Amino acid sequence: MSLRINDTAPDFRADTTTGPIQFHQWIGDGWAILFSHPKDFTPVCTTELGYMARIEPEFRKRNTKLIGLSVDPVDSHSRWLADIEATQGAKVNYPIIGDPDLSISKLYNMLPAEEPGTSEGRTPALNQTVSSVFIVGQDKKIKLMLTYPMTTGRNFDEILRVLDSMQLTIKYKVATPVNWKQGEDVIIAGSVSDDEAKKLFPQGWAAPRPYLRVVKQPG
Structure with a gap:
């Protein structure tokens, strides 16, 4: 299987x-x-x-x-x-x-x-x-x-980092960028429209491209 x-x-x-x-x-x-x-x-x-x-x-x-x-x-x-x-x-x-x-x-x-x-x-x-x-x-x-x-040998610090990312992205509608570490900026999930994002992230976001919306890590 x-x-x-x-x-x-x-x-x-x-x-x-x-x-x-x-x-x-x-x-x-x-x-x-x-x-x-x-x-x-x-x-x-x-x-x-x-x-x-x-x-x-x-x-x-x-x-x-x-x-x-x-x-x-x-x-x-x-x-x-x-x-x-x-x-x-x-x-x-x-x-x-x-x-x-x-x-x-x-x-x-x-x-x-x-x-x-x-x-x-x-x-x-x-x-x-x-x-x-x-x-x-x-x-x-x-x-x-x-x-x-x-x-x-496996890098278990990386497993811990991935766990942090997954628990964060399940709780909030975000994704984590390359090499992200706890406390760094995150990306608004692509499934979230701009209208919904305005409610979730009223502080706004940086958008070097319309599909790349960067915000401070929530929580």
């Missing part, structure tokens, strides 16, 4: 390092970030999980839960967590999903549906496409999908 932005995130039951979950129920009324890893005890993933542990409070401020996934059993994850804390200086408190039968990786189209076998005996290279990020909104729909090569 291929997935696209605005598809409902597939629901699933799974064992995690913090206990069993039903994914949609676990998300609750907030946002969630599901980020996956090719295998336990791999160097790049170790740094990623540690960094996310350090910045988890920033996601909590944004009503967003973190959950990892690796194509290995939960007992392997639990051993790996000790290495992450020792080498990265941060304790992982968010759950990590065990996916030894590859079912969730297949459900999220990170591995082919016909992929045989289990996690046992698989190398990171066989799982290299299990290196993705999914942001799931309060409506349980996928808002972002990214897949990285497993040799390139």
Whole structure:
């Protein structure tokens, strides 16, 4: 099954390092970030999980839960967590999903549906496409999908920036320009007419072109 932005995130039951979950129920009324890893005890993933542990409070401020996934059993994850804390200086408190039968990786189209076998005996290279990020909104729909090569560590500051943009643009009828950061000017959404914009943004806007209407960040 291929997935696209605005598809409902597939629901699933799974064992995690913090206990069993039903994914949609676990998300609750907030946002969630599901980020996956090719295998336990791999160097790049170790740094990623540690960094996310350090910045988890920033996601909590944004009503967003973190959950990892690796194509290995939960007992392997639990051993790996000790290495992450020792080498990265941060304790992982968010759950990590065990996916030894590859079912969730297949459900999220990170591995082919016909992929045989289990996690046992698989190398990171066989799982290299299990290196993705999914942001799931309060409506349980996928808002972002990214897949990285497993040799390139992900930029989770960028994930935080994108989350800020999406939460802002859902609340207000705006879009964010290239390289936007929190507090910078934004663009009035193209779906908003000038008449509606006058009511939403009575302070006015700069318009170097009629379709490019720039305003201060609302809120």
